[in-house]
Amino acid sequence: MTPDAHTLLEFKNVTRRFLLPQGEVTVIEDISFKALEGEFITIVGPSGAGKSTLLRMMNGLLAPSSGEVRYNGVTQKGINFETAMVFQNFGLLPWLTVSQNIELGLGARSKDAAYRKSQVNRYITKVGLEGYEEAYPRELSGGMKQRVGLARALAVEPSLLLMDEPFSSLDVLTSINLRNELLDIWSDRDNVVNTMIMVTHNIEEAIELSDRILILSNRPGKIAGELKVDLPRPRRKRDPLFSEYVDRVFSLLA
Amino acid sequence: MPLVQRSVLEKSKSSVIYLVLFTGLIFLLVGVYKGGVRLSELKADTVFLPDLPGAIFLSLMRMTAAYCASLVFAFTFGLLAARSATGERFILPVLDILQSVPVVGFFPAAITFFIGLTHGHRIGVELSAVFLIFTSQAWNIGFAVYESVKAIPVENEEAIMSLGLPQSQRFLNLYLPSSIPRVIYNSILSWSNGWFFLVACEIIAIGPVKYNLPGIGSFLARAAEEEKLNLVLWGIAALACTILLMDIFIWKPLQIWSERFRQDATANHDEEDIGIFLELPKTIASRLSFLTEPLLDILITFTAPVRWILREVILPLCWDLPVSMVSNLIEEVAKPIRPVLLNSKRMRVAIGYFALGFLAVLGMFYIWNWFKGPLPVVIRDIPVGLFRSTLRILIALLISFSWILPLVYLTWNRPRIRHHLTTLAQLGASIPATALFPLIVLVGVRKLGGGMELATLVLLTFGIQWYVLFNAIGGASSIPNDLIDATKSYGLNQWKTFWNLVFPAIRPALITGAITAWGGGWNALVVSEYITVKSEVYRVEGLGALLSYAVYDLGEGRAITLCILVMVAWILFVNLLIWQPLYHQNLERFKLSS
Numbered sequence: 001m002t003p004d005a006h007t008l009l010e011f012k013n014v015t016r017r018f019l020l021p022q023g024e025v026t027v028i029e030d031i032s033f034k035a036l037e038g039e040f041i042t043i044v045g046p047s048g049a050g051k052s053t054l055l056r057m058m059n060g061l062l063a064p065s066s067g068e069v070r071y072n073g074v075t076q077k078g079i080n081f082e083t084a085m086v087f088q089n090f091g092l093l094p095w096l097t098v099s100q101n102i103e104l105g106l107g108a109r110s111k112d113a114a115y116r117k118s119q120v121n122r123y124i125t126k127v128g129l130e131g132y133e134e135a136y137p138r139e140l141s142g143g144m145k146q147r148v149g150l151a152r153a154l155a156v157e158p159s160l161l162l163m164d165e166p167f168s169s170l171d172v173l174t175s176i177n178l179r180n181e182l183l184d185i186w187s188d189r190d191n192v193v194n195t196m197i198m199v200t201h202n203i204e205e206a207i208e209l210s211d212r213i214l215i216l217s218n219r220p221g222k223i224a225g226e227l228k229v230d231l232p233r234p235r236r237k238r239d240p241l242f243s244e245y246v247d248r249v250f251s252l253l254a
Numbered sequence: 255m256p257l258v259q260r261s262v263l264e265k266s267k268s269s270v271i272y273l274v275l276f277t278g279l280i281f282l283l284v285g286v287y288k289g290g291v292r293l294s295e296l297k298a299d300t301v302f303l304p305d306l307p308g309a310i311f312l313s314l315m316r317m318t319a320a321y322c323a324s325l326v327f328a329f330t331f332g333l334l335a336a337r338s339a340t341g342e343r344f345i346l347p348v349l350d351i352l353q354s355v356p357v358v359g360f361f362p363a364a365i366t367f368f369i370g371l372t373h374g375h376r377i378g379v380e381l382s383a384v385f386l387i388f389t390s391q392a393w394n395i396g397f398a399v400y401e402s403v404k405a406i407p408v409e410n411e412e413a414i415m416s417l418g419l420p421q422s423q424r425f426l427n428l429y430l431p432s433s434i435p436r437v438i439y440n441s442i443l444s445w446s447n448g449w450f451f452l453v454a455c456e457i458i459a460i461g462p463v464k465y466n467l468p469g470i471g472s473f474l475a476r477a478a479e480e481e482k483l484n485l486v487l488w489g490i491a492a493l494a495c496t497i498l499l500m501d502i503f504i505w506k507p508l509q510i511w512s513e514r515f516r517q518d519a520t521a522n523h524d525e526e527d528i529g530i531f532l533e534l535p536k537t538i539a540s541r542l543s544f545l546t547e548p549l550l551d552i553l554i555t556f557t558a559p560v561r562w563i564l565r566e567v568i569l570p571l572c573w574d575l576p577v578s579m580v581s582n583l584i585e586e587v588a589k590p591i592r593p594v595l596l597n598s599k600r601m602r603v604a605i606g607y608f609a610l611g612f613l614a615v616l617g618m619f620y621i622w623n624w625f626k627g628p629l630p631v632v633i634r635d636i637p638v639g640l641f642r643s644t645l646r647i648l649i650a651l652l653i654s655f656s657w658i659l660p661l662v663y664l665t666w667n668r669p670r671i672r673h674h675l676t677t678l679a680q681l682g683a684s685i686p687a688t689a690l691f692p693l694i695v696l697v698g699v700r701k702l703g704g705g706m707e708l709a710t711l712v713l714l715t716f717g718i719q720w721y722v723l724f725n726a727i728g729g730a731s732s733i734p735n736d737l738i739d740a741t742k743s744y745g746l747n748q749w750k751t752f753w754n755l756v757f758p759a760i761r762p763a764l765i766t767g768a769i770t771a772w773g774g775g776w777n778a779l780v781v782s783e784y785i786t787v788k789s790e791v792y793r794v795e796g797l798g799a800l801l802s803y804a805v806y807d808l809g810e811g812r813a814i815t816l817c818i819l820v821m822v823a824w825i826l827f828v829n830l831l832i833w834q835p836l837y838h839q840n841l842e843r844f845k846l847s848s
Contacts (some may be wrong), residue, residue: 059416079418091413095431095515104427105417149413156417
């Protein structure tokens, strides 16, 4: 990453509070950070630290209580159409087929039916779901469902891809495969999307995938530390340097 | 048979608070009418058998119109309640109260508004009949939409939001499909509820004014009035056939179709087991699917352009555009005061209480003015009437329990017999009990001289026993097999098994049945305590009869208001203080987690 890389996303003193029955709770407190174009960032932290809240503010699903979220230097309001999101439990609509689910987001962006169709086909191929176009989500395995979720996000050709624990409801083998494919998509120059931000609770996953790890502290969520991962890809867990990174993340979490 | 599945129970806590609001509502409904509207009558000729097909057709049209209005109402307010906290706080209690107001209670509003507006034109009378049917169909569908939208998994909603789809697309892709299973299920209940009250809705009478609309409901009532027993029987048969055919050709295919819109693959067994679902029509419907499915396909193909225009042109123009304009406007206006509003919860609470207090004071002032003059004498009978009516419902409940419990004892471990029994019971329940009322009065009271008190009890029991029966059967059929095997393996005899396993296991279901019967019973009571046959009034002493009397004979706004107020308050009060604790206590002790 060159130091003068373009800043895609910027959080400036962002705080988020929620009104709960037991009173007002601050989930995110005064967080500032930048995401550069082309970066792969992971966010780790204990459960309840506000990782998902942070991600939802990047997409615009949630607005900050104070502070601002800037995208390409512009303060964001409402849903950011330049981003797309992948969910832990896929968020697929059970009454739509695979193609219809993928086309859903395109409908908000393009009136051109032919373009939508070609995008759907392109990304169905990209995630390896050929032949399942007319299947319903309930007929698919977990891994395939997440491929649909990924294709739906990629099909709108976002410049920033947001992922909320995308592999945590999948079995180990499936998630290894999908992680590798995700890295391929990230490094593939043909794709519009080259910046990714992912929330995870799996520290090894964070080290394996990302350029930079943001570590959140618990309630209220603040950035407890930041770690650049300078390991050549593909990264191996057996590598002693890898274990060293694991230890450093753990020490930052504690 | 009315089966308002949604009990008043859960939401009644907040309802009490909104009784103040409710008072205002009633005044709006009744207050404008002060007996001043006097309109020409629609002359009723004597009934003949050839009138029957036309009567059925007209009633169907009325029911359909009311049902469409109910759907629009349900989606509007169900969505509003589910999507905004403020909406939830206001709409739910109001819906809850509205669903415990007996249909007859809406008469003054219907008369004043629709008939007064059209100066007694036929269209006005038709509209008020449709409105009255609507009041028996709409509320539970509203709750169905609310519950469905509330039950949408958070991630699915976020996924739709994160894609930035406009509001109308979110509705079409998420809220509408999610609501379909529950809405269809509740539509079936609403239709039987509508049939139940059709008799009351097609003869619109208040004080000296009376309208007869041609339809199956008035056909039955008038045939009974003229003592044409064979016409009453023909009418009941025709009605039963219509209901059965609709079940086979419309509701069962729709229900099968709605399964695909469930969030999870497994069906909700509560909804499967309880209710008016005829197993027979279901089999017939699936046998006929070779016929109904292509029909559905043709329908889908032909409506495609219409749906396209709706989706791409009408909805964006008529929904999303105004919504975005209004929300932008609100944004602009609210900008200066927003920080104050957002940051101070106390401020909002204060404003809310101020508004409520203002309404309450206004309401009190209104009531004071309205009730200043000498009150009608009938209101003195209200306490006694309330007591007697309550007793009547409790006796009807006891009668129901006294034949249903032995039935469960005999059939709980004989699935085949239970299956046939369910089919039979569902057939019986699908005939609206109100249609039988004239028959029972004609034969039981006039010919056999059985006395009106007994007739009312029979009618009432007919109206409410199904709630208990279907809940009991549903409860008994969901007892896990391993528990049954366990009791068998210890060699418990039939009686001991029933006492130690079956009875405790079905207790929550029995209480649910009793609660629904309690709510529905009052509504049935209004129709069954007071009947006119051959221009002769048959009535017993009771709150339902009082209300009918106040509406049909007196047409006195204050008497009507007081009757409705007392009735609704009593229903909610008993729910809150007796049924609700009883239910929760039983659920905790006897819940079967399987």
